Amino acid sequence: MIYILLLIIISTILSYLILKFIYKIIFKSTKSVLRFLVFLGSIGLIIFYYTPYSYYLEPSYWQFRNMCKLNELPNNEEKYNKILSYFGLSLDTLDWEELNRRAYKISKEQQFYLQNFRICNIYRRNKKD
Numbered sequence: 001m002i003y004i005l006l007l008i009i010i011s012t013i014l015s016y017l018i019l020k021f022i023y024k025i026i027f028k029s030t031k032s033v034l035r036f037l038v039f040l041g042s043i044g045l046i047i048f049y050y051t052p053y054s055y056y057l058e059p060s061y062w063q064f065r066n067m068c069k070l071n072e073l074p075n076n077e078e079k080y081n082k083i084l085s086y087f088g089l090s091l092d093t094l095d096w097e098e099l100n101r102r103a104y105k106i107s108k109e110q111q112f113y114l115q116n117f118r119i120c121n122i123y124r125r126n127k128k129d
Contacts, residue, residue: 007046015041 016038067086073079081090 008042011045012038012042015039015045 019037019041063086070079070082077091084090
């Protein structure tokens with residue numbers, strides 16, 4: 001909640017300063033900035049400048065291109081080691097016991113539900129035709 005309030009307050013202040021700059025320097029006007037314009041500007045700043053992820057986590061174009069080329073390789077140990085090398089890992093350094101312990105295991109009840117759900121969907125699709 002505090003994070004959202006800070007985001008709104010900071011964007012409103014930035015919007016006010018930007019509009020004041022536009023009014024005084026570009027248009028050489030001494031008029032005060034309208035509250036409605038400040039409100040619209042703050043909404044624009046929230047929408048266009050707020051992103052829930054950071055840009056340094058995204059790969060560059062060339063890294064992404066090389067990652068896409070890995071899809072063409074056959075499914076073998078070399079391919080998976082190249083993929084894991086982007087994250088500083090390899091198949092040899094993975095803790096398999098920890099991964100298997102955390103793996104999602106489907107119980108028999110869940111399998112029965114999923115199977116019935118799929119059959120029900122197929123039945124509904126055929127019934128519509």
